[in-house]
Structures are given as C-alpha cells and as structure tokens.
Amino acid sequence: MNRATLDLWVGVFVTxxxxxxxxxxxxxxxxxxxxxxxxxRLVAEFDNIGGLKLRAPVKAAGVVVGRVEAVQxxxxxxxxxxxxxxxxxxxxxxxxxxxxxxxGLLGEVYIxxxxxxxxxxxxxxxxxxxxQSAIVLEKLISQFMFDRAANGGGGGAATAAPLPAGxxxxxxxxxx
Amino acid sequence: xxPDAVTWTLRRVGRATLGSVERLGFAAxxxxxxxxxxxxxxxxxxxTLREIYFSGVLSLVIILVSGLFVGMVLALQGYDVxxxxxxxxxxxxxxxxxxxxxxxxxVAGLLFASRAGSAITAEIGLMKTTEQLxxxxxxxVDPLARVVAPRFVGxxxxxxxxxxxxxxxxxxxxxxxxxxxxxxxxxxxxxNMQSAVDFRYDIVNGIIKSVVFGVxxxxxxxxxxxxxxxxxxxxSTATTRTVVxxxxxxxxxxxxxxxxxxxxxxx
Numbered sequence: 507m508n509r510a511t512l513d514l515w516v517g518v519f520v521t522x523x524x525x526x527x528x529x530x531x532x533x534x535x536x537x538x539x540x541x542x543x544x545x546x547r548l549v550a551e552f553d554n555i556g557g558l559k560l561r562a563p564v565k566a567a568g569v570v571v572g573r574v575e576a577v578q579x580x581x582x583x584x585x586x587x588x589x590x591x592x593x594x595x596x597x598x599x600x601x602x603x604x605x606x607x608x609x610g611l612l613g614e615v616y617i618x619x620x621x622x623x624x625x626x627x628x629x630x631x632x633x634x635x636x637x638q639s640a641i642v643l644e645k646l647i648s649q650f651m652f653d654r655a656a657n658g659g660g661g662g663a664a665t666a667a668p669l670p671a672g673x674x675x676x677x678x679x680x681x682x
Numbered sequence: 683x684x685p686d687a688v689t690w691t692l693r694r695v696g697r698a699t700l701g702s703v704e705r706l707g708f709a710a711x712x713x714x715x716x717x718x719x720x721x722x723x724x725x726x727x728x729x730t731l732r733e734i735y736f737s738g739v740l741s742l743v744i745i746l747v748s749g750l751f752v753g754m755v756l757a758l759q760g761y762d763v764x765x766x767x768x769x770x771x772x773x774x775x776x777x778x779x780x781x782x783x784x785x786x787x788x789v790a791g792l793l794f795a796s797r798a799g800s801a802i803t804a805e806i807g808l809m810k811t812t813e814q815l816x817x818x819x820x821x822x823v824d825p826l827a828r829v830v831a832p833r834f835v836g837x838x839x840x841x842x843x844x845x846x847x848x849x850x851x852x853x854x855x856x857x858x859x860x861x862x863x864x865x866x867x868x869x870x871x872x873x874n875m876q877s878a879v880d881f882r883y884d885i886v887n888g889i890i891k892s893v894v895f896g897v898x899x900x901x902x903x904x905x906x907x908x909x910x911x912x913x914x915x916x917x918s919t920a921t922t923r924t925v926v927x928x929x930x931x932x933x934x935x936x937x938x939x940x941x942x943x944x945x946x947x948x949x
Contacts, residue, residue, distance in 0.1 A: 516739060519739045522847060530853075530885050535879050561883075
C-alpha cells in the first residue's frame with residue numbers, strides 16, 4: 507500500500523474518531539448548553555432531604571438552573587445542609603422557597619426554587635430561609651392511616667384526612 | 683518422605699518463584715524501555731501511521747458493527763425492563779450511560795485486544811522467530827524503536843477513537859430501535875439523555891478508561907511478542923497469552939478505575 511492511500515485511511519479513521527468524541531460531548535453530554543462559568547453557591551437547610559443525591563438538578567419553573575453540590579448534616583440542629591451551585595445569569599429573590607420534589611412517583615428527586623416578591627436578590631453563599639422538606643411516602647401513609655383511625659374509627663367515611671403537617675411548607679422557621 | 687524428594691519439591695518451588703520474578707523484572711524493564719523509545723516512534727511518524735492503519739482502521743468494521751448491535755440489543759432489553767416501571771423515556775439515559783461509562787471502553791477494549799493485540803503479538807513473535815529482530819540489531823537498528831514503539835503508540839492512539847466510535851454507534855443503534863422501531867418520543871430520548879449524562883463525570887472518565895485500556899493492551903501485546911519463544915508453538919502461545927492477559931487486565935483495571943471515578947456518586 508502506498509503512502510498516500512495509507513495517509514488517507516488513517517486520516518479518515520482519526521477524523522471519524524474525533525467526530526465520535528465530539529458527538530458524545532455535544533449531543534450526548536450536551537456540552538454546548540452547559541455553561542462552564544462556576545456560577546454561585548446557595549445553601550439551604552432541610553428537615554429531611556428524602557432521596558436527594560449529589561448532582562441532582564435544581565429547577566425553577568421546571569427549568570434546570572443548577573446542581574446540588576454537597577449534602578451534609580448539621581451536627582447541632584440535625585438538619586441537612588444542602589449546597590447548590592446556581593448558574594450565573596439566574597437570580598432569585600431573598601424570600602425564595604426551596605422545596606424537595608420528585609418528578610413523578612418514581613422519578614428523580616430535585617430541588618424546586620419558587621422565587622418570591624422581594625426586590626433583594628440572593629448572593630453567593632447566602633442561605634435560603636424558607637425550605638420545604640421532602641415528602642416521605644411512608645410517613646404520609648402512616649399519618650393518613652392514624653388520622654382515619656382517630657377520626658372515623660370505622661373508616662367508612664369518604665372524607666379526606668387533613669393534609670399531614672409534614673407536607674405543609676415549614677416557612678415559619680426563619681433563617682438563623 | 684525421602685529427603686531428596688523434599689529437596690526436589692523445594693527446588694521446583696524455588697525455580698518457579700525465580701522464574702516469575704525474572705519474568706516480572708523483564709516485563710518492568712521492557713515497559714520502561716518501550717516508554718523511553720516512544721518519542722522515537724513519534725519522530726518516525728510514517729511507521730506509526732502504518733500501525734494506526736493496521737490496529738485502528740482495520741478494526742473499524744468489527745468495532746462499528748459490534749457497537750451498533752450492542753446498542754440495539756441494549757435498547758430492546760432496556761425497554762423491556764423499563765416499561766414495567768413506566769420509565770420508557772429513560773431508555774436514552776440507560777443506553778448512553780452504560781455505553782459511555784462501561785460498555786464502550788470495555789467491549790471495544792476486549793475486541794481491540796483480540797483483533798489488534800493478537801496480530802501485533804503474532805507479527806513481532808514471528809519477526810523474532812525468523813530472526814528479523816536480530817538482523818536489525820546487527821544493522822545497528824534498535825528493534826524497540828523500529829518495531830515495538832510504533833506499534834505501542836499506534837495502539838494507544840487507536841483505542842480511544844475506537845471506543846468513542848463504539849459508543850456513538852451504540853447510541854445510534856439504540857436510537858434506531860428505541861425511537862424508530864418502538865416509537866419512544868425522540869425529544870424525550872435525547873432530552874433525558876442530555877440532562878443525565880455529564881461531560882466531566884461520564885464522557886471524560888470514559889475516555890480516560892479507554893486510554894488506560896489502550897496502554898495496557900498495547901503494552902501486553904508488544905511484550906508477549908517480544909518475549910515469545912522463537913518457535914511456531916511459542917508464537918501461538920504468546921498470541922493466546924496476549925488475548926487472555928489483556929482481557930483480564932481490562933476487566934480488572936475497569937473495576938479499579940470505576941471504584942475511583944464513580945465512587946462519589948453512589949452515596
């Protein structure tokens with residue numbers, strides 16, 4: 507095989523290989539839309555984070571605006587301290603509510619941010635004061651059962667049990 | 683037991699130990715020598731290009747076809763399981779993550795070891811058997827620089843490209859089966875995949891794995907060829923050893939690399 511043909515084939519091979527790496531990076535890894543600027547950090551404390559994992563998405567109105575960076579337990583308050591990294595360009599008001607949600611019944615766990623009406627914005631390192639913990643399905647069911655037993659006794663009444671306290675926003679708990 | 687039988691047994695144990703230590707030492711010195719001669723291979727680019735052609739371009743067919751079929755089977759099997767949980771749309775995530783993190787580097791590495799690694803060993807072994815390597819030394823040509831290093835570098839260059847092509851074809855095969863055949867929505871197929879696959883964690887780690895496998899397979903292949911007994915049987919034994927040793931080391935290295943790369947994401 508002469509040199510020109512060899513060069514051509516190797517060139518085709520290397521080009522194909524690099525195209526495959528680019529395909530994986532851009533189309534599969536979605537590198538184009540992932541911004542590389544580090545953004546800024548926000549901290550929130552939750553009573554219970556449920557199944558929240560590292561790198562879980564942080565969404566506002568369903569749009570991914572950041573990722574969970576660290577999850578720790580505060581040894582004094584026994585609350586989970588979640589550090590989020592929010593992409594630059596998204597700003598949230600001081601009275602934003604952070605809640606731990608699940609997409610669908612078995613879907614991924616993520617943090618939802620609901621911006622409030624405050625004109626002051628959260629800056630790097632700020633703590634989100636109002637948080638809503640994960641709804642633990644087992645607690646919800648057991649609470650429902652106890653409420654049914656306490657209210658009706660027989661369970662024949664079709665009235666819905668009052669919403670368990672754990673599911674309500676614990677917004678009254680102010681930031682420290 | 684008679685004393686000379688004890689001596690005989692001890693002698694056998696001693697010889698076996700010394701033999702493996704010697705082989706290990708030779709392998710280590712050989713690896714260092716190959717690494718030292720690697721810049722020479724980069725200077726003699728035409729030789730290295732030839733080896734990229736033999737180990738890379740000629741492996742394309744098997745890699746592309748296997749990738750396509752692995753992706754298609756993965757999509758069929760994955761769909762079968764995911765549909766029980768109503769998570770059809772996660773098919774893209776399942777296929778992309780398994781291919782990019784594990785199957786791409788590992789299966790491409792195993793195929794590369796059997797397709798290219800064995801050929802390299804057989805070629806070098808036969809060169810040794812026909813005393814071409816000794817002839818080169820007589821002509822003051824270092825066979826490590828002329829024969830071994832270009833093959834080593836060619837393997838390292840080819841392997842990551844082949845693994846990436848394998849993953850790409852696999853994802854394409856899954857797209858064909860999942861979206862075109864089964865009828866999953868194309869938007870959720872790609873969208874879920876893109877939101878789940880991370881460039882740094884998944885793709886870069888996959889590429890690192892394939893580079894490591896490329897180094898391991900190429901090094902084992904050239905070592906076994908260079909170290910082969912100069913007989914027809916010796917060459918065949920060396921070729922077998924290349925395939926077995928590289929496959930086992932790919933699997934072992936994969937486990938170790940996975941532990942270090944993805945450990946943080948388990949908890």
